[in-house]
Amino acid sequence: MKHLMPLSLVMLLLVALSGCISDGFTTSPSALLSFSADTVNFDTVFTDLGTPTARLKVFNRNKKAVNISSISFVDPDSPFSMNVDGQSGTSFQDVEIRGGDSIFIFIECRIPELPTNSPSLVDDRLRFVTNGVSQDVLLQAWGQNVTRLYGLTVESDLTLTAERPYVVFDSLCVAPGATLSVEPGANILFHDGARMTVRGTLLARGEPGMMINMRGDRLDDVLPDVGYDILAGQWDGLRFAPESFGNHLEYVDLRSTKIGVTVDSCGNLSRHKLMLLNSWLHNSQANALEVNYAWVDAYGCVFSEAAGAAVRLTGGRHDFLQCTFSNYYLFSYPTEPLLSLHHCMPLSLDDDPSQPLMKASFRNCILYGLPDDINEGDLTGSEVFLEWCSLKSPGENDANFIECLWDTDPLFLTIREDYVFNYHVMPDSPVIGRGNASFLFPVALIDMDGVNRLSASPDGSPTLGAYASPQ
Numbered sequence: 001m002k003h004l005m006p007l008s009l010v011m012l013l014l015v016a017l018s019g020c021i022s023d024g025f026t027t028s029p030s031a032l033l034s035f036s037a038d039t040v041n042f043d044t045v046f047t048d049l050g051t052p053t054a055r056l057k058v059f060n061r062n063k064k065a066v067n068i069s070s071i072s073f074v075d076p077d078s079p080f081s082m083n084v085d086g087q088s089g090t091s092f093q094d095v096e097i098r099g100g101d102s103i104f105i106f107i108e109c110r111i112p113e114l115p116t117n118s119p120s121l122v123d124d125r126l127r128f129v130t131n132g133v134s135q136d137v138l139l140q141a142w143g144q145n146v147t148r149l150y151g152l153t154v155e156s157d158l159t160l161t162a163e164r165p166y167v168v169f170d171s172l173c174v175a176p177g178a179t180l181s182v183e184p185g186a187n188i189l190f191h192d193g194a195r196m197t198v199r200g201t202l203l204a205r206g207e208p209g210m211m212i213n214m215r216g217d218r219l220d221d222v223l224p225d226v227g228y229d230i231l232a233g234q235w236d237g238l239r240f241a242p243e244s245f246g247n248h249l250e251y252v253d254l255r256s257t258k259i260g261v262t263v264d265s266c267g268n269l270s271r272h273k274l275m276l277l278n279s280w281l282h283n284s285q286a287n288a289l290e291v292n293y294a295w296v297d298a299y300g301c302v303f304s305e306a307a308g309a310a311v312r313l314t315g316g317r318h319d320f321l322q323c324t325f326s327n328y329y330l331f332s333y334p335t336e337p338l339l340s341l342h343h344c345m346p347l348s349l350d351d352d353p354s355q356p357l358m359k360a361s362f363r364n365c366i367l368y369g370l371p372d373d374i375n376e377g378d379l380t381g382s383e384v385f386l387e388w389c390s391l392k393s394p395g396e397n398d399a400n401f402i403e404c405l406w407d408t409d410p411l412f413l414t415i416r417e418d419y420v421f422n423y424h425v426m427p428d429s430p431v432i433g434r435g436n437a438s439f440l441f442p443v444a445l446i447d448m449d450g451v452n453r454l455s456a457s458p459d460g461s462p463t464l465g466a467y468a469s470p471q
Contacts (some may be wrong), residue, residue, distance in 0.1 A: 025096075026064040029133050033066070033097075034059040040107055040126075042141035044119060044219040046167065047111045049146075052220050056105045056137060058128070060097035066130055068095040071105070073139075074125040079111045080139050082126070111143040117164040119144045146189075154178045154200070162186045162210070167217050168235075174200040176243055184210035184251070189217035190235030199241045206251030208278075208450025214238065214254040226419050230330060232285045232307070233258045240274060240294075242266040250277040251448065260284035260306065265292040267355060269317045276301050278448040278466075282421070283329075287312045287336070293343075293355045298323055299444040302423050302466045304369070305329050309336035315343035315352070318360035321444050322435070322453070324423045324465040327369035328416040337372040338392075344382045359383040364435035366410050366465035368392045388436045390464050405434060410464070413471055424471040425463070432470060435462035 036057035045051050060066050072091035073080055083106040084092045097103055107126070114120050120143045125136040144165065151170040156178055160166055162185035169191045174180045182188070182204035190196070196214075206212040216234025221227055228234065237257035240247060242264045254261065261281055263274055274291075276298040281288040287308040289298075293315040303310040304326045311325060325338040343351040344358035366389070367373035373392040376384070379400035390405040397404055411429040413422035425431060435453075437460060445453055449469070453462040456469045463469070 024064055025067050026062055027131050029131050031060075031062045031064070031066055031131060032133065033068070033128055033130060033135055034061055035135075035137055037137070039138040039140060042109050042139075042220065044144050045109055045111050045122075045141040046146045046165075046217075047113045047143055049110070051109045051141070052218075054107045056107060056126075057102055058097065058105060059102045060099060063099045065096055065098045068097065068128055068130050069093060070127070070129045071095055072127055074127055074136070078124045078139075079122055079141070080107055080109050080124055080126075082107050107139065109139075109141045111141065114143050114145050117145050154180050157181070159183060160186050160188065165189055167191060168194045168196070170194055172196045174198045174202060174244075176200050179203060181205075182212050184212065187213045187215075189213075189215060191217050192234060193236060195236035196238045197241060198239070198244045198247060200244060202240075202244075202247045202249070204249050204252050208251065208446070208448070210251070212252045214252060216256045223419075229256055229283065230419050232256055232283045232305070232329075232331070237261065237284070237286075240264060245271045245273055247274045248277070249274065249279050252276075252279040254279065254281050255283040257284045257286075259286045260288040260290065262287075263289075263291040263294045263296055265314075265352075265355075266294050269293075269295050269356070271295065272297070275299075277443065278446070280304075280448070280466075282306070284308070287340075291316055291318070293352065297321075300447050300466050302326070302448075303338075304423065305421060307332055307334060309334070309340035310338045310369070312336065312340040313342065313344075313358065313360065315355045315358050316360070318358070320360070320362045321364060321439060322447070322462065322464075322466060323362070323365045324467075325365065325367045325369070325373070326412065326414070326423060327371055328414055328421065329370070330416070330419075334369075334371040337375045338367050338369050339374045341374065341376050341384060344379070344384045345376065346381075357383065361385045361387065362389055363387045363439045364462060364464050365389045366431060368408075368410050368412070388434070388439070388464070390431045390434070403436070405430065405464075422471070423465065424467045424469070425465065427470045429463075429470060431464035433457045433459055433461040433463060435464050437461055 123140045153173045159181040165187040178200040184207040218228035234256040237259040239262045273294040274296045278300040280302045282305040284306045288303045288306040290312045295317040297319040302324045387402040394407040410431045411426040447468040451468040453468040
């Protein structure tokens, strides 16, 4: 027994020693690090404004611990910065990672004003030196100069150009008597909670291939390869006040709002309030378009992705030609039909008895999506007409529904579960060539892609909806 005790102690020491050895540091040059990405890309970064934080995970896949002797940017004047273990800086020494473990490095970028208004690539490398071996992770960002607008009220005529993007903080207001013009290809980006109110006149006129963008100012991805455009509620939206008339939104892509486009009641149906041409209003936490007792027309437009209605009209005077109404909103089931019509039938408690009933026509349009297509199934006695339209619901033609396609899937290219929202139709769509060519007039002849509706069809009959050609 007196010889067994020392032997036991020796074995325990050996076990302890082997444990210490297994937890020790390897000095082998072959003990390389692994990374969650070989490139950290910030996409577009506004100059003089910090970016969202990117995350890089660094793995030690070796059994033993490693000591990273240095982590640093190759460029000593790098626009990038990092945070390691809660500490911010541009370089770190002797960072340890246990065997089979990992650490996070958080990276940000701030680019100073650039000498050009075109997006410019800014890059650097984050270098890791372990046991004398260097490993690099590429860092990239596209720097973009912007013009910042802080609570701007346009008191006299002003033009926003396509030279560089505008970022609106708080609000952008067009005062009575003033006209705000927006050139083709301009980008107006709204910071969180910002809004736009038009009391004067807005003339936003893009062109095919040079759409005007009105959206939130987050240009990074919310998911890999999925931009923040899919998230509604990034800015408050666009409102036309009662005293505003003669507005145009042409080739405008307006998205990611809380309340979409709102046209407030003016009670004056003798003056044109808003004309929408070849524009896309989408991704709203409320209605994509809401109009109250006003004269609003739309030609070649898409209204989609809204927690409420794609279009909600109360009273007023309207002509919707070659439009697509759809709704595949991501974050809840829409609370209203695609097309929600009010004050077109005998008065309800919510209607204003002093206002005339709605007069509206919907021609060569498509209504198809998750919710019902229209709230009023029987329009008998009203001055609301749907002519040569494709509808989701089953039904029959009558004096208000004229030559319509019922219970018809237009076969959009939209794939909601893949975050693809594309309202062109497939080549075998049943709505191709089913429109009435006599409805078209010059301003409605060319679609959002710049394609002639009549020449795109084999027999000269236009395809229903906003787009002339399938994809």
